[in-house]
């Protein structure tokens with residue numbers, strides 16, 4: 585019973601994260617459309633003029649979609665508040681959220697990911713970077 589309640593709470597949180605991410609993405613998509621329309625000078629543009637404007641702005645669109653999907657898929661890791669130091673096992677609290685922009689084949693992807701520092705070991709950690717390192721599309 586307790587287990588089922590915990591699962592549904594997790595599902596509820598995931599649904600909420602997805603709904604928030606979608607709403608945010610739709611807002612950004614609206615701004616992208618505005619920017620594309622601003623690029624087109626003619627009142628009634630030809631197909632070629634419209635295609636050129638969309639082509640010029642395509643990486644901003646595909647990068648933003650990728651960014652939103654990655655942020656949604658790793659929402660929990662991006663919000664991580666504590667971690668155990670992999671060297672000494674000490675509990676570390678998040679220091680800052682550091683922004684990093686990665687150029688991918690579909691455009692720039694920016695993530696604000698948590699940074700941890702172990703005073704004893706004098707080492708810093710970005711656990712999110714480990715999560716994303718398998719990507720063949722991105723160069724950190």
Ligand SMILES: [Zn+2]
Nearest residue numbers: 669672702705
């Ligand atoms: Zn340590």
